[in-house]
Amino acid sequence: MSTAELPVDYEANTKPDLGQHAVLLAAVSLIALVGNTVATDATVIQGLVGLAVLYVIAMVGLVLTHVVPINLPSVAWISLVGILATLPWTPGSAWVLDKVSHVNFLTLATPCLAYAGIAITRREISIAKSSGWKLFIVAVLVMTGTYVGSAIIADLFL
Amino acid sequence: MEKTKDILLDWRLHLSVLVITVIAEAVGVIAVPIGIGSILLLPLLYAFVMGLILNPNVIRKVEGWMGQREVRAASPLIVIAIMPFIAKFGTIIGPSMEKIIAAGPALILQELGNLGTILLAFPVAVLVLGMGREAVGATFSVAREPNIAIIADKYGLKSAEGAGVMGVYVIGTLFGTFIFAILASLLATSGWFSIEALAMACGIGSGSMMAACSGALSHAVPEMKEQILALAGASNVLTYATGLYLCIFVALPVTEKLYDLLGRKEPVASNAGE
Incomplete structure (x- = not known):
């Protein structure tokens, strides 16, 4: 349209x-x-x-x-x-x-x-409804991955 | 795409945003302390929620004030509205350039560690949780404002990728300080990493998360407080400076490649364009 x-x-x-x-x-x-x-x-x-x-x-x-x-x-x-x-x-x-x-x-x-x-469109609302809890798990993993990844590399080069 | 005049004529939209901004800023930041971390409520979060309340797709009753026309008109304004923010962001990095250059190779190389999110979060999101294209936006970065700007610029915030980055952004804003404080405390007591490395890792490109992370670390190792705060601060500024470019040139292309390998095949390519 x-x-x-x-x-x-x-x-x-x-x-x-x-x-x-x-x-x-x-x-x-x-x-x-x-x-x-x-x-x-x-x-x-x-x-x-x-x-x-x-x-x-x-x-x-x-x-x-x-x-x-x-x-x-x-x-x-x-x-x-x-x-x-x-x-x-x-x-x-x-x-x-x-x-x-x-x-x-x-x-x-x-x-x-x-x-x-x-x-926000209707389609996005349906995404949030169906995968809100998934996003929470993913967010925790994103932060953990970022933090531990940086710590490992910093440790290697210190 | 609508003409400039048309978009400006959507006065209900702009007036609503103006009123929302005034209310959100008048309320200000509220920190809810929870043990070692705190849940940080920022004006931009209230603005997002108030925007949702005025959205006819969320609350049917507001249709008399704002309709699908305003919803469509709001979309291109997201990217434009973030531009003064990004300009200000550049002016925060510039003055610290000497400090960044002086910070040394370990500090610079650990920036690559921010790609760890792709290694850990992306496979789980796609293979375990069965997420679609939203996994690209959700896992390519730690989802702070510059990362949202990249996704908005490349896919639009109305895309699945946009939904992913916004989801992680909102959760990060609400619980990020809390999650980083827990992570830092746990790893500080584990003895797996040197404290200097953990301090550098605290700089992930968010002032509040960096503060919570380095605060928790210096709580765990009080005799190293000065050093922890200096390293975390320098690393955070460095992430502000490099993060945007690391994301554009490395993180996002790598995530895209991984999605080609592991991701669900969308039936119609135009899904990405909505």
């Missing part, structure tokens, strides 16, 4: 329409600004400047996703831009760090999870 259900649409996700992302990212940043103002002691202006800096980092990352012919997810580019902008030897990194320090890390994930809750 809707083309949004077809795999071909993921092509559109990896090569985003920049204008579309610019507008939606601004809308999402405004929601984050309200959340940040509620969650922290930062003033609206401090939050606004901080989110504006993060907006620029995200947009640079999106532009790179668009123009660089390596097929990396946009989040990898955005993360990379954020790292490069704040390396100790990058000029102006102290300014960037000072501005984004007024934005709370976990608060930025809150609107995302709200959208995620609203986006």
Whole structure:
């Protein structure tokens, strides 16, 4: 019925329409600004400047996703831009760090999870109903595997 | 895919998310202490639950406020909404780069140990529990926010893989500190590993889990407290820096290959695209 259900649409996700992302990212940043103002002691202006800096980092990352012919997810580019902008030897990194320090890390994930809750389909609900207990077992094994795996390798090289 | 104007016109959706965000942040973090660990309730979890409550697929009655149109419109916004978070995340890693470089080879190589989840969890999920494609999302990583972003970007959160990563994420957020505190205490007293190795392993890319894990370790070996916290902290920052790329280039491709070998064959390939 809707083309949004077809795999071909993921092509559109990896090569985003920049204008579309610019507008939606601004809308999402405004929601984050309200959340940040509620969650922290930062003033609206401090939050606004901080989110504006993060907006620029995200947009640079999106532009790179668009123009660089390596097929990396946009989040990898955005993360990379954020790292490069704040390396100790990058000029102006102290300014960037000072501005984004007024934005709370976990608060930025809150609107995302709200959208995620609203986006759940009937099919996903049936998956959760039928395999919720399985996911719990798997989650325990995931954490155990990650922890013990790292401990074994660290032990070998110490 | 809908046009930008259409998505912005879904004002009920955005207004709902705004209200949810305000309520969730106003409540704030609640830590419920349980013995050696604690169950951590974060605003993003309340946001997820409130989103579910407003979802017409979950509660039929809200159909008057939000319908299938809003549900569909919400999906592409998940990835966009995580972008400021990922940008902020990068700015946390950058300043620590010198510390990471100075940390030494053991610290760097143990990052590969995070692939242990695939060895342990994936076979059980697929062969014992009979899980389908959701096993790929559930077991390729420890399912923290950057890992969700990878799955959202590659498969979409509406996919089976998305359901898997979200399931482990929610359980990890609720019980992760508790599980890591137990693991660290048990292994510290077992004598199987050196305490330094266990401390490094605590850095799995989640601040709260790292704190619970290193806290439990230093509780078990109080004379090494400083060293434990320093190693765990450095390892955690390193995981933030490398974890995303390790997942994209190694963990996810390996999990995909394993699924080809061991996994259930889905009848129609388009299942992955829903």
